Amino acid sequence: MVPLSWYLVLSAVLFGLGVAGFLFKRNIITIFMSIELMLNAVNLSFVAFSYYWRQIAGQIFVFFVIVVAAAEAAVGLAIIIVVFRNRQTLNVDDLEAMKF
């Protein structure tokens, strides 16, 4: 049987990759995908813990997270499209209408 810690390590690695992608990628869509990766890394943790505690609750939480992530994707992609229409670019470095 695969021990719990393996799942947790995998989840942490995926979450870390998401954070790294968020911080270092310059394409808006890639950044958005990094956030989705982070959320799904959390889902993995939830399912692993759900199995560990022999509770169904952890898996139900995952459904909530998926629903919320879908809502976020709908709004987020709409915002990205509006930005693209106004700027014709998907590079975050070009977003500098406001500066210190």
Added chain:
Amino acid sequence: MDGLLPEILLSVFGTLVMVSDALTEESHKDWLGVISLVGIYSAVMAALISYVNRGTAFHGMILVDGYATFFRLLVFVIGFLTVLASFSYLKRDGLPQGEYYALILFSLAGQGLMAASSELIMIFLGLEISSISTYILAGFLRHDAKSNESALKYFFLGSFATAFLLYGVALIYGATGSTRLDAIRLAIEKGEAGGKLLAVATALMFVGFAFKVSAAPFQIWTPDVYQGAPSPVTAFLSTGPKAAAFAIFMRVFFTALPDSSEAWMWLLWISALLSMTIGNFAALMQTNIKRLLAYSSIAHAGYVLVAFASRTRIGAAAAMFYLAAYAFMNIGAFVVVSHYSSRGERYVAIDDYAGLGHRYPFLAALVTIYLLSLIGIPLTGGFFGKFYIFRAAVNADLIWLTVLGLLNSTVAAYYYLRILVVMYMQEPKESTPLDPLPAGIAATLVVSAAAVFYLGMFPGRVLEFATQAALFVPPR
């Protein structure tokens, strides 16, 4: 079973506004705002009714107590004032009214849910309902590059923060086997919880919450988002979601994690000091008034964190009082900015306010009230807010934080007074046109000014209610 009645009403009214938006003609769209006001009013009443029958609901996922009711009423009043102030703004800039009001109502439903949840998944859902609506609101000026940018940054950093919070929730669930706040605490007290896992979870949740309340070092998004969003939306963002985020921040840390409070106190300590310092010193250098108020809002989050770090009932009550006082003065200030900025938000530089004192004495007098309250001058709500916060901090032996906080509020006085100097002592460069005050805006401004004075002259009742409501804070 009326624990969720206010949120249900807000969702119903939000849907109603959206449906009637499709069915009404352009000339009758004003009614949508009226429907929203009725919806928020009924939610306030429902919050009071559910306070009468207070207790838990839905298997302990919802907890209606004084604390929940305080924050529910606060965010609903904030929403009411925002809607009232948005009538003329939406018409002036030709924005779609139905969606705007519906999003405000949905966002309020999320914030009410946050205030009343006692379970981590419900808190997450409330937070997301509130956040997703406000992401759209921030980008409501669809053809304005700044507003687009504001929405995109708010969306990215907001979801980033949510992911951290959610990871914290998952690890707490793993460490204790529950997501109910009281059950988590029991598990920790019995020593069943994994210590390291719990420490990581606490840190992750701290990051998530600190992002949401715009506390340093997680404040970078705040100036850009507040500057780019439409001004009435900024008034809303900087008060409603922030108050609700503080509500869950304190609820989670005091109810579920009091055993490790020695450790997380230092996180709050550092974050409070950084927020006050970065907020105030960056505000000194601003030329755009919305950006200045955004930095000042970071500093004010720092003051609230000082009260939080004292980890006492009095401290929590002081934080609640401060959030209420801050809401009114900040809404007032941003609504003036929204009215004065004129179509397309052209006049938002501090220099544009030159000569306001002579040309529009009434408006200038109101601005003066809000700014004096933001500084913390006696007779205004801001004074008692700061007074209670620093008294709680001294009582909790946070002497250094108090000293540094007081020094910070002196620095803050400089940039607020600079606006007053520009308003009263400089000649106007060009005569910026100004429409007469619309009724909605006038009502919002007068109500916020009255609230600022009420909290500054008769703070007793609100503070007493807050102290009663903070009973859930365990003694140290």
